[in-house]
Amino acid sequence: MREDSDKRWQENRLLASLPDRDLSRLLLQLEILTLFAKEPVYESGEEIYFIYFPLDCIVVLISSVDTDATVEVGLIGNEGMVGATILMGAKNSTSKALILTEGKALRVPAAVLKKEAKRSSRMREVLLNYTNALLAQSAQLAACHRYHTPKARLARLLLMINDRITVSDFRITHDLLADLLGTRRATVTQAVNQLQDKELIASVRGRIRFLDRKGLENETCTCYAIISQQYLTSTHSEASPANS
Ligand SMILES: [Zn+2]
Known part of the structure; x- marks a missing residue:
């Protein structure tokens, strides 16, 4: 290293x-x-x-x-x-x-x-537990894109990003958001505006700033909680001290 x-x-x-x-x-x-x-x-x-x-x-x-x-x-x-x-x-x-x-x-x-x-075997178990949670995330996202509204999907994606960064804003274009959410750019812009009107986020010059995380949690679909739970479950099964 x-x-x-x-x-x-x-x-x-x-x-x-x-x-x-x-x-x-x-x-x-x-x-x-x-x-x-x-x-x-x-x-x-x-x-x-x-x-x-x-x-x-x-x-x-x-x-x-x-x-x-x-x-x-x-x-x-x-x-x-x-x-x-x-x-x-x-x-x-x-x-x-x-x-x-x-x-x-x-x-x-x-x-x-x-x-x-x-x-x-212990290392393998830890890494495979994570891999399993990642595959479960993928399956949940497939369901999310099929059944949930663009606004709820956007809130879910933003919360997942917010969980993984330590700063309060990040750079992203509406085009990329549309690619990630599998929807048209106009639909994404409408969803961004809806969250912005409620003062949950601010979208300025290609950046999104988080203003109200609790508010985003009220707008997201259930997928956010399900995906978060899958990771908690995958790490909680690491309690065994055994190592081989
Ligand atoms: Zn969803």
């Missing part, structure tokens, strides 16, 4: 929940880097060579329905890792992984992570 990463790994809650012995082996192999907004971590179908543990950036997983239509299928911040499906045998990314908000991440070669997870 290089630079200031010897302390910063603690910001990633998944790394922090690994058993000490496994973590110290892994830390030697991690390198810190900056991920810049709008850059892809992986394209859809691309081979996964590195696994990323976000510290203060957010990565969004996007599926293409056809050449024009896209939709978010996962959001990953400092609670998780990008490229988790390699632990389930995947070699290639099934979706595009795009950096939504800029920041630092730690990365490790996929082959190293697979080897370490094979060595320790």
